[in-house]
Amino acid sequence: MRYIFKILILGLDGEAVALYTIRAFGEEGENKGPYLELYKEVKALEDTCDLEVNAIIDVEKTDLDELINTVDGIIYFINPLKNEEKEVFDSILHDIRKISRNIPIIIMYYDQEGIFPLSVNNLLENTWLKYFDVEAFVNVRPREFHHVLHCLCIAMISGGSPLNIENAWMRFPIYIQLANIYFKKAEKESKPEYYFFSAQAVKKAAMIADIFNKEEYYIICEQAAFLFSKVNLYLEAAKILQNVDKKKAENFKKLYANSMILEGNKLFNKRKFEASARHYEAAAQWAALELEGEELKNEAFKLAITSWISACKMEHVFKIIKNLPHELTFEILQGFLPKIIEMVDFLIKEQKLLLARDQLRITVDDYQKRNLTEELHELVTKLVEVLKLLLTKLIEEEDRFSAYEYYYEIESVCETYDLELPNHDQQLKVLINLFIDNLEFGDAALLLNEINSLKLKKELTARISKVEDENKELLKQQKEENLRKNRGILNSYIERELQIIAESNMKTIKEANELIEKGEYLKAANLVKSQADFWSIIGREEIQAQMLKKVIDILLIGKNFDRFTNVYYELTNKSKKIYLRNKLTL
Secondary structure, eight states: OEEEEEEEEEESOHHHHHHHHHHHHTSOOEEOSSEEEEEEEEEETTEEEEEEEEEESOSTTSOHHHHHTTOSEEEEEEOTTOHHHHHHHHHHHHHHHTSSSOOOEEEEEOOTTOOOSSOHHHHHHHHHHHOTTEEEEESOOGGGHHHHHHHHHHHHHHTSOOOOGGGHHHHHHHHHHHHHHHHHHHHHHTOTHHHHHHHHHHHHHHHHHHHTTOTTHHHHHHHHHHHHHHTTOHHHHHHHHTTTOHHHHHHHHHHHHHHHHHHHHHHHHTTOHHHHHHHHHHHHHHHHHHOSOSHHHHHHHHHHHHHHHHTTOHHHHHHHHTTSOHHHHHHHHHHTHHHHHHHHHHHHHTTOHHHHHHHHHHHHHHHHHTTOHHHHHHHHHHHHHHHHHHHHHHHHTTOHHHHHHHHHHHHHHHHHTTOOOOOOHHHHHHHHHHHHHTTOHHHHHHHHTTOOOHHHHHHHHHHHHHHHHHTHHHHHHHHHHHHHHHHHHHHHHHHHHHHHHHHHHHHHHHHHHHHHHTTOHHHHHHHHHHHHHHHHHTTOHHHHHHHHHHHHHHHHHTTOHHHHHHHHTTSOHHHHHHHHHHHOOO
């Protein structure tokens, strides 16, 4: 696989860093002011890395905070004989540690003037003890710098800390020593983070043990898994044991999925239902991909559904259900019905009637598709209850048109699902009177047919007649006013249409005149004829006649008499006479 990485090469002595980099890469690169920019392709086992390299020339003039945030790996040059350089590195390392992602770091102990008068082994051991996740190289010549890049590339690909295979055997006892130190600190100071550091050290020791085929490799892997599990990093534990003990690895995977469910439980208990639902879904999807059994996955999906119902978002419930096996889907839809009814009751109590209506509509639609007759009857009954509450509310608010729509929705639902239509006579009485008060007798008359009580129907009919008689003159004026307004609107549309027609014809005639100037009479005639045919298609024959006359004029000028005769006979008899009278001298 091919990777693209950006790395940083820096040190307090910018001149030494620049000179070493140029010699190592065999080119000067592009000078960007405070740093050199170079590019390098590095082979890392079976992978290839395309590196963008920024070699810092002047540390003081460089915005290191910005650069560090953009890089994937760092190589830092230090002269171990100069305490100032070590102090600056510690300061920069402190800033790097603040970044949330892992950035592999390699220290290059190097001096332009020659070999250090120090024990290389002691220098490396002291570095590994102080910086357990940092690798170090000593006195590497520029022509061998590719070893350093290779080590860094492997770390960037794996996402771990760098490890130089050539001296890894020296580092094995140090990792074991560090693991014991961190474990004792974790136990003594009750600081779980030290379990993590101990686990990281044992993991590296296991990697080295694997490389050198050490007998204790399997034991070390189990120790690393145990330490990762102490800080709930069950997935890391599973990865380490994957090729060592698959059964234990599977158990750690289950623990990881259960930990995700536990986080969802915590959010659910805090009434953060959407967040808990997403946690449960993530756990279920992960379990579906990584675990062999179905039990944990199904449990997590059911918990997600419970959370989405509690969040009053049934659309998410059905998104989950559509991807589940048929038998499990029916089990969930039947088993979760009481929770759905509880959700609707809660929304009614909170007076969130529109939300209750919408959630029920979504639910009824899905249950109907799956032919769950008994459950559907209960849901539809609840929907009618919510619609009745909305009808009452809207009548109280005197929103007559919305109330009118809800009444007919109730009627439609009852008819569709074979429910008995409730008696709404008293509510309809109030609604009909609202329409009568607003002189909207047509709507009032339609609703009058829905009244069950004959006595009430006669009473309302009499009131409609009475109010209508009292307002005859007003209604007549309103009718005339409406006609006047409608005529005005219609005339404005007609005027606009004629304007569009005129503009279109003028454009066509202009293009035709340009063709006539070039002597292309037949093309000009065909262009105008096409426009005339269009007006005929849409039923504007009078406009068509005008354009046909223009076509005939063009054909006469162009002396195309055969075509002239054909177009002439397309005119009506009246148009022919008018044209001949105006154009020809008899």
